[in-house]
Amino acid sequence: MISFDKDKMIFHLKSNNTSYILGFLKEKFLVHLYWGKKLEFNDLDYDMFLDVMKYRRNMCASDYKDIALSRDCLPMEYSTFGNTDQRTPAFHATYKNGSFITELEYDSHVIYNGKKGINGLPATYVENEDEAQSLELTLKDNLTGVKIVLIYTVYDELDAITRSVKIINNSKDDVRLDSVLSAVVDFKESQYDYIHLPGAWARERHPERVPVMTGKQMVDSARGNSSAQHNPFFALVEKNTDENSGNAYGFNLVYSGNFTAGVEVDPYNTCRAFLGINPFGFEWILKSGDEFASPEAVLVYSDKGLGGMSRVYHKLYRTRLCRGKFRDKERYVLINNWEATYFNFDEEKILNIARKASQVGVELLVLDDGWFGKRNSDNCSLGDWYVNKEKLPGGLTQLASKVNELGMKFGLWFEPEMVSPDSDCYRAHPDWCIHSEGRTRSEGRNQLVLDLSRQDVCDYIYNCLYENLSTVNIEYVKWDYNRTMSNIGSALLPAERQGEFFHRYILGLYSILEKLTKAFPDVLFESCSSGGARFDPGMLFYMPQTWTSDDTDALERVYIQYGTSMCYPYSAMGAHVSIVPNHQVGRTTPVQTRGYTAMVGQFGYELDLNKLTDAEIDVVKEQIKTYKKYGEVFHKGELYRLVTPDNNYFCSNEFVSEDRNTIIVSNFVLRAVPNSPVYYLKLKGLESDGVYMDEKTGKSYRGEILMSSGIPYQLSADYDTKIIVFKKQ
Ligand code: GLA
Secondary structure, three states: EEEOOOOOOEEEEEEOOEEEEEEEEOEEEEEEEEEEEEEOOOOOHHHHHHHHHHHHHOOOOOOOOOOOOOHOOOOEEEOOOOOOOOOOOOEEEOOOOOOOOOOOEEEEEEEEEOOOOEOOEEEOOOOOOOHEEEEEEEEOOOOOOOOEEEEEEEOOOOOOEEEEEEEEEOOOEEEEEEEEEEEEEEEEEOOEEEEEOOOOOOOOOOOEEEEEOEEEEEEEEOOOOOOOOOOOOEEEEOOOOOOOOOOOEEEEEEEEOOOOEEEEEEOOOOOOEEEEEEOOOOOEEOOOOOOEEEEEEEEEEEOOOOHHHHHHHHHHHHOOOOOOOOOOOOOEEEEEEHHHHHHOOOOOHHHHHHHHHHHHHHOOOOOOOOOEEEOOOOOOOOOOOOOOOOOOOOHHHHHHHHHHHHOOOOOOOOOOOOOOOHHHHHHHOOOHHHOOOOOOOOEOOOOOEEEEOHHHHHHHHHHHHHHHHHHHHOEEEEEOOOOOOOOOOOOOOOOOHHHHHHHHHHHHHHHHHHHHHHHHHEEEEEEEEEOOOOOOHHHHEEEEEEEEEEEEOOOOOOOHHHHHOOOOOOEEEEEEEEEEOOOOOOOOOHHHHHHHHHOOOOOOOOOHHHHOHHHHHHHHHHHHHHHHHHHHHHHHHHEEEEEHHHHHOEEEEEEEEOOOOEEEEEEEEEOOOOOOOEEEEOOOOOOOOOOEEOOOOOOOOEEHHHOOEEEEEOOOOOOOOOEEEEEEE
């Protein structure tokens, strides 16, 4: 719900449990008044913000002659460059006369039910108009005529607030946009910790928690993709905030390209959080009369700790970001040949894998890299999306129908955004890749990135995919992206627009994905980027799942999936059982452990099941049955991280089904110790007076006992993993 106090010019955005308040101080400056636990009364005022001025002595210029009022000391809602607020600006533009000053004042506003989409960009949505309300608040720079529309949506039940920005160039001249952030939020104090998700290839999203310090702290990407190194997510939490209690503020950008995400603490211990497209490497010439839309920032406040924050993100993303037929459906148990064969396969080898898989209950076979052009290693053929007849003489059609005859669906790997220098595509169109004339075209994994800022390149990619998907019975696509961008330049963009490249690339990518997923609504798409280097909400809008990491080792996956679960639901995480010793880290874990670790995500196998013993095959059959029975609890249920893996001994996750009748506790021993102490796992989210039966032992317990006394747990062997299922009686 959004209310507007006309006299004080204050907007109050209320969800079921949170309030977000902004207003015009002295009818002029749009300040941020509050974000946190829901306030019932609308009597917040500006006095306490003006009082602040009395206590601050700085060298900053005042905005009034008679009173010491400087925006540098105020919590600004959308700060602009070139005036008295000298912290990180949300908006920075250069005008025709070279001036970069923007001064914003109230122009108009509109409040409406529901939520509009953002042209060309992914965003959360509503299904019914009454799920959410939106505010479009238009600010105007009177000198130039440029308008900035701040767009807010508050979801009631889902307890989230989204923000985005639209720039309208109503001036008569072109304007160069230098920075358009999606959100800044000024906190009055800075006693927070900053949690973010750094990583690397095969080691993505390992949470790091550090105290915020004076000055700037931020993570970003200038690699062209959201990246494995950093994720467009961070949280600000109070010192005592843990998994279950305390204030947590989450920030996440619905975007797959370069971003900036950080905080700035000033000498008065105020803290500005900022999130948006990375201004570094960004420029955009906005023609007179044109508009520019920023990506959406999703802001989540919870007083129930990090767990509370994560649960809001999970539900919002699972139900109001992901789209299409597969959003609410249990997806296929798949088998992927990559770690089983790498490039070395032929039709018989693949069918051999498929046959065994079909016998144990696997539903989909995914043929990974190596099926096209003359690709026998990673040094050629990207861009040549026609079948390799030496490996598959009967073509994809024959292979797909043989797989179908086994009762399985057929899926295929593509890496559409790339081109190998050794490919027909590159030989015909050497200017289609990202490059700058006269500069080296640096290769990564022997490949170059196609220039998706070009319409002709986007059309080529679309047509290649269209041709394959419309002629072969392909029911799943793995869309990969295996290197970062470098040596940036586009052959078609004029000199003054080269700074637009990164964002135009992402817009090009999104346009292909929109068209393709619309044209093939029955195909399940999974995003991938050398594992999880583009695990972001932008991709989830088009594809409801992402390959979480190339690291399939069960132990490593516990950490990666933990970090990923900070803001992404398990329903979005592709997770597979692979062979041991593990190909990435050489570790051997029991097949049962690998199964329980993977089945909380979108489950599959990435090995040749013919290589398993009969006893292991029996375990696999049971795993698939368990997954079929409980997959929905992992994916649609609420996650409570009872014990996080950073304690180094064990990790425990609890899932409470949507109807709250099934409770699954999944425990993983990270490092066994002999004769270990007994730990008590205190369950969450149960009904105190409810009675819950342990499915295996048949014993029943009162909810309040499970939650307050807990269930005893002792470390067994290394990597031992068990699930305990409780059914509400
Ligand atoms: C990337 C993916 C892998 C696999 C290979 C194929 O690394 O993350 O899963 O598809 O590419 O080359």
